[in-house]
Amino acid sequence: MRFFRLLRILSTVGRHGLDEFIVGRGTAPVRLAFRVAFFWADRSGPRGKRLRVAFQELGPVFVKFGQLLSIRPDLVPTDITDELSKLQDEVPPFPADQVVATLDRAYGKSCTEVFRTLDLVPVASASVAQVHFAVLPDGREVAVKILRPGIVTTIDKDTSLLYAVAGLIERLHPLSDLLRAREVVSEFDKIIHDELDLLREASSMSTVRRNFEASAILYVPEVHFDWCTREAMVMERIDAIPVNDLEQIRAHGIDIAQLGRNGVEIFFTQVFRDGFFHADMHPGNIFVARDGRYCGVDYGIMGSLPEVDKNCLALIFIAFFKRDYKAVAVAHIDAGWVPPDTGVEEFEGAIRSVCEPIFDKPLKDIYFGKLLIRLFEVGRRFRMDIQPQLVLLQKTLLQVEGLGRHLDPNLDLRRAAQPILERWMNEQVGPRGLWNQLRREAPMWSKTLPQVPRLVHKILSDDAPGRIERAILRLEATQRRQTRILAAIAIVLGAMVAGFLLFRP
Ligand SMILES: Nc1ncnc2c1ncn2[C@@H]1O[C@H](COP(=O)(O)OP(=O)(O)O)[C@@H](O)[C@H]1O
Ligand SMILES: [Mg+2]
Numbered sequence: 001m002r003f004f005r006l007l008r009i010l011s012t013v014g015r016h017g018l019d020e021f022i023v024g025r026g027t028a029p030v031r032l033a034f035r036v037a038f039f040w041a042d043r044s045g046p047r048g049k050r051l052r053v054a055f056q057e058l059g060p061v062f063v064k065f066g067q068l069l070s071i072r073p074d075l076v077p078t079d080i081t082d083e084l085s086k087l088q089d090e091v092p093p094f095p096a097d098q099v100v101a102t103l104d105r106a107y108g109k110s111c112t113e114v115f116r117t118l119d120l121v122p123v124a125s126a127s128v129a130q131v132h133f134a135v136l137p138d139g140r141e142v143a144v145k146i147l148r149p150g151i152v153t154t155i156d157k158d159t160s161l162l163y164a165v166a167g168l169i170e171r172l173h174p175l176s177d178l179l180r181a182r183e184v185v186s187e188f189d190k191i192i193h194d195e196l197d198l199l200r201e202a203s204s205m206s207t208v209r210r211n212f213e214a215s216a217i218l219y220v221p222e223v224h225f226d227w228c229t230r231e232a233m234v235m236e237r238i239d240a241i242p243v244n245d246l247e248q249i250r251a252h253g254i255d256i257a258q259l260g261r262n263g264v265e266i267f268f269t270q271v272f273r274d275g276f277f278h279a280d281m282h283p284g285n286i287f288v289a290r291d292g293r294y295c296g297v298d299y300g301i302m303g304s305l306p307e308v309d310k311n312c313l314a315l316i317f318i319a320f321f322k323r324d325y326k327a328v329a330v331a332h333i334d335a336g337w338v339p340p341d342t343g344v345e346e347f348e349g350a351i352r353s354v355c356e357p358i359f360d361k362p363l364k365d366i367y368f369g370k371l372l373i374r375l376f377e378v379g380r381r382f383r384m385d386i387q388p389q390l391v392l393l394q395k396t397l398l399q400v401e402g403l404g405r406h407l408d409p410n411l412d413l414r415r416a417a418q419p420i421l422e423r424w425m426n427e428q429v430g431p432r433g434l435w436n437q438l439r440r441e442a443p444m445w446s447k448t449l450p451q452v453p454r455l456v457h458k459i460l461s462d463d464a465p466g467r468i469e470r471a472i473l474r475l476e477a478t479q480r481r482q483t484r485i486l487a488a489i490a491i492v493l494g495a496m497v498a499g500f501l502l503f504r505p
Pocket of ligand 2: 284
């Protein structure tokens with residue numbers, strides 16, 4: 001089976017004249033073989049387009065992989081990313097009998113017992129899943145998302161082929177260090193495998209629902225966990241307007257410019273307040289309820305950011321908005337995103353030279369998502385290790401901006417985002433932030449503090465160059481935190497003593 005799949009891939013490469021992508025040591029004979037075997041191939045179109053058509057022909061895994069590459073202009077030339085971003089994830093629906101069979105298997109009983117009615121005509125059908133409307137026995141209207149039969153095996157097979165190709169690229173390609181092919185495939189592998197588990201998606205959806213329980217701007221459908229398995233999920237059916245249908249939105253008297261700003265607010269709130277964001281915000285997943293709230297579906301791809309990255313990112317955004325490139329550079333170094341020996345001035349200069357020309361454009365032409373890509377490109381030159389989560393974030397920011405601009409061409413992302421960021425920063429560094437941090441970290445410190453002398457001794461006796469400096473830097477950072485924690489303890493104790501003295505019965 002795998003052999004035939006490989007043959008099919010090779011013939012697709014040949015037919016579209018993609019042998020020009022096979023470069024590196026000892027590959028000339030391979031190219032020649034392709035040229036001879038596929039002498040009739042049409043090599044006239046642009047290479048990006050030929051690659052896109054080939055991905056499309058090779059099916060869902062390649063389509064999704066191409067989509068992932070399309071958001072990596074730091075790795076792939078822009079003529080190719082432009083083409084790959086046109087890849088559409090559209091496939092014919094799978095037949096009704098397979099819908100029923102999958103549901104019966106998932107629930108261990110006939111799905112006629114689970115649903116009062118099930119509409120066998122799908123609402124939507126994509127490469128991984130398909131959605132049907134249904135009604136529960138108690139009359140509630142639901143949407144049922146069902147995994148495509150056999151998709152797990154298909155994806156497993158194709159990803160293992162992708163790994164093999166990536167391995168070859170790493171061995172042969174002259175720029176293999178920069179391309180990091182296997183790493184890109186493994187990121188893809190993780191994303192696509194997450195999408196294959198609908199129970200996980202249901203949990204993500206319900207988490208975001210909880211995070212936005214009281215929100216006046218986002219509504220997340222309720223998950224009916226009793227009928228959720230890895231292969232099928234059941235959720236409240238929403239009756240809302242697709243976000244692209246501006247005419248209908250307008251007809252309901254909804255303020256469209258406000259909607260644009262709300263989108264930015266939702267994104268920044270998910271990223272900074274919750275550290276858990278919907279990372280697939282294309283228009284097909286976004287609806288607008290008649291009361292003007294957003295309704296978001298499809299929580300298959302989520303991004304999450306740890307506390308340190310959130311801090312650093314917030315600092316970078318704020319500095320960015322103020323065009324303070326030095327602060328941008330310092331935040332990268334402080335977060336450990338670039339090596340500690342990076343020259344601040346040099347890094348600052350490089351950031352300035354990519355950002356300043358963009359900032360000089362009229363507001364409507366500034367895309368912060370694109371700026372972030374440029375920033376990553378600069379970072380890469382300074383040996384920045386770009387985490388997959390940051391790539392997801394940057395991609396989503398581009399989607400959110402695209403959506404915002406679609407709703408309101410004059411959308412000012414800076415104005416919409418800055419108050420959220422500043423509020424969040426204040427909560428982090430103000431007294432409340434201190435208290436939160438103390439509560440979070442106290443148990444850890446009580447465990448690690450006694451070890452400090454031993455660690456210092458170990459580091460000092462280990463005289464590798466640079467280690468002592470780094471250790472001192474780390475210790476200094478630790479000290480600063482400890483001082484803050486001690487200050488907080490002192491304040492709390494002081495307040496208790498004062499309370500005791502003043503209000504003593
Ligand atoms: N809860 C829901 N209520 C109403 N329609 C839904 C619901 N969930 C999904 N849909 C419809 O099904 C489509 C596909 O669902 P989605 O979760 O985005 O699947 P995919 O992962 O295949 O993109 C959506 O664009 C929407 O039209
Ligand atoms: Mg979708």
